[in-house]
Amino acid sequence: xxxxxxxxxxxxxxxxxxxxxxxxxxxxxxxxxxxxxxxxxxxxxxxxxxxxxxxxxxxxxxxxxxxxxxxxxxxxxxxxxxxxxxxxxxxxxxxxxxxxxxxxxxxxxxxxxxxxxxxxxxxxxxxxxxxxxxxxxxxxxxxxxxxxxxxxxxxxxxxxxxxxxxxxxxxxxxxxxxxxxxxxxxxxxxxxxxxxxxxxxxxxxxxxxxxxxxxxxxxxxxxxxxxxxxxxxxxxxxxxxxxxxxxxxxxxxxxxxxxxxxxxxxxxxxxxxxxxxxxxxxxxxxxxxxxxxxxxxxxxxxxxxxxxxxxxxxxxxxxxxxxxxxxxxxxxxxxxxxxxxxxxxxxxxxxxxxxxxxxxxxxxxxxxxxxxxxxxxxxxxxxxxxx
Numbered sequence: 001x002x003x004x005x006x007x008x009x010x011x012x013x014x015x016x017x018x019x020x021x022x023x024x025x026x027x028x029x030x031x032x033x034x035x036x037x038x039x040x041x042x043x044x045x046x047x048x049x050x051x052x053x054x055x056x057x058x059x060x061x062x063x064x065x066x067x068x069x070x071x072x073x074x075x076x077x078x079x080x081x082x083x084x085x086x087x088x089x090x091x092x093x094x095x096x097x098x099x100x101x102x103x104x105x106x107x108x109x110x111x112x113x114x115x116x117x118x119x120x121x122x123x124x125x126x127x128x129x130x131x132x133x134x135x136x137x138x139x140x141x142x143x144x145x146x147x148x149x150x151x152x153x154x155x156x157x158x159x160x161x162x163x164x165x166x167x168x169x170x171x172x173x174x175x176x177x178x179x180x181x182x183x184x185x186x187x188x189x190x191x192x193x194x195x196x197x198x199x200x201x202x203x204x205x206x207x208x209x210x211x212x213x214x215x216x217x218x219x220x221x222x223x224x225x226x227x228x229x230x231x232x233x234x235x236x237x238x239x240x241x242x243x244x245x246x247x248x249x250x251x252x253x254x255x256x257x258x259x260x261x262x263x264x265x266x267x268x269x270x271x272x273x274x275x276x277x278x279x280x281x282x283x284x285x286x287x288x289x290x291x292x293x294x295x296x297x298x299x300x301x302x303x304x305x306x307x308x309x310x311x312x313x314x315x316x317x318x319x320x321x322x323x324x325x326x327x328x329x330x331x332x333x334x335x336x337x338x339x340x341x342x343x344x345x346x347x348x349x350x351x352x353x354x355x356x357x358x359x360x361x362x363x364x365x366x367x368x369x370x371x372x373x374x375x376x377x378x379x380x381x382x383x384x385x386x387x
Contacts, residue, residue: 004317007049007309014052014089014285015308017041017059020301024294032294033301038073039080044298046084048305053086054133054287056094057124063098081131089135089285090181090245091128093121096141096189106163107143107156107194118163122170129176135245135284136171137217138164139183144190156194161207168210181217181244186226188257197226198233202240215244219289220273221251221259224266231272238280246277248308249290259290261304263311271383274312275319286312322382331375 007013021041024032036044038060045053060077061070081088095105095117103109105117128136143160145151164180171178182205186196195201198218205214216237223230237243250260250270263270277286292304322328342358345351381387 005310005313007313009051011309011313012051012285013309013312014054014287015045015050015305016287016289017053017055019289019291020044020305021059022291026294029294033297036298037076039076042077042080042084042086044302045305046086048302049309050305051087052089052285054088054090056092057120057127058094058097061127088131088133090137090287091124091131091133092137092139093124095120101142104140104143106140107151107159109151114159114163118166121167125167125171125176125178129178134177134179135181136178137181137183137245139185140193140195142190144193146191153194160194164214165209168208168213171213179244180214182214183217183219183247185219185222197228198223198237202237202242205242215242217245217247219247219249221249221257224251224253225255225257227254230269231276234273234276243282243284245284245287247287247289248312249288261290261311262288262308263315267383268379270311271315271318274315275322278316278319318382322379325378325382325387328375328378331371
């Protein structure tokens, strides 16, 4: 692998402990790997060139760990961070693995479960803040239903809003410099999850007491599971000022959550995503929420991690080439050409009257070829190295 695609700290490539620590279990098969302890995973990520490491609370501290166990794990983890220089940009809470969350966490019908979920999250926020996290992600993995007979969706929305308002106040009260990022998914592990898309969360955020603290963490595979265009979700989040974090991986459309290596499946989608992030100057982490194939040993996990970062950097190079290609840019400029006399702009009575009085030849406009086929093929040529 050539040096030009080696990651650098300024690339801000991050992985979760749950990604490189995946043991390869699936619904039909037992584990194929043994997960190294968290401090060893930090060294693994440093070896492959990552910038940072993220975690759920129970990725780092087991659910029933004693206080002495907790302190020993934290000591080793902090030392590994110090030794390697890796950062902890993001943290999150596991509110989906333990059977207590079988009917959700913040939206559970049981008020004791909802209270326990808040307790667990506050403690996890404390842990994330202690380790320097600036973004805290919420993925509602069990916040959903299999039958609408079992839970009123209005109750679920109200409960989730109440929880987020509570946790915003908790961070403010403790002086934590944190932003919250909500992560959408259409289904799995529940039959249907509440807030199934990034757009759904963007609408919900505006109903919170502190919307300025809360943004989104769009995930590529999750939008693709619903057959949607991930770039469009990311663009909407960016335009709203709410792209606080992003999860990069890959996915065969409309299947279960595959969490493939970034760039493995949908090259053109991945290309335009990388191009967008680089063009707009996104400054957050490029977090890879993916897993190595179940066929891999620990060396294969390293290959997986290196591949995620390498593919991003290759696509970044291709985006620069696309942006500098004279023929492509001439076509883009023509497509974006604006007639100042016809641009709607801000409403005024004069502009409305001008537009109403304008003469348009709809048939001539309809007959004009736009050369989109050619432009798309030029893009393919760039991606395949034929240009």
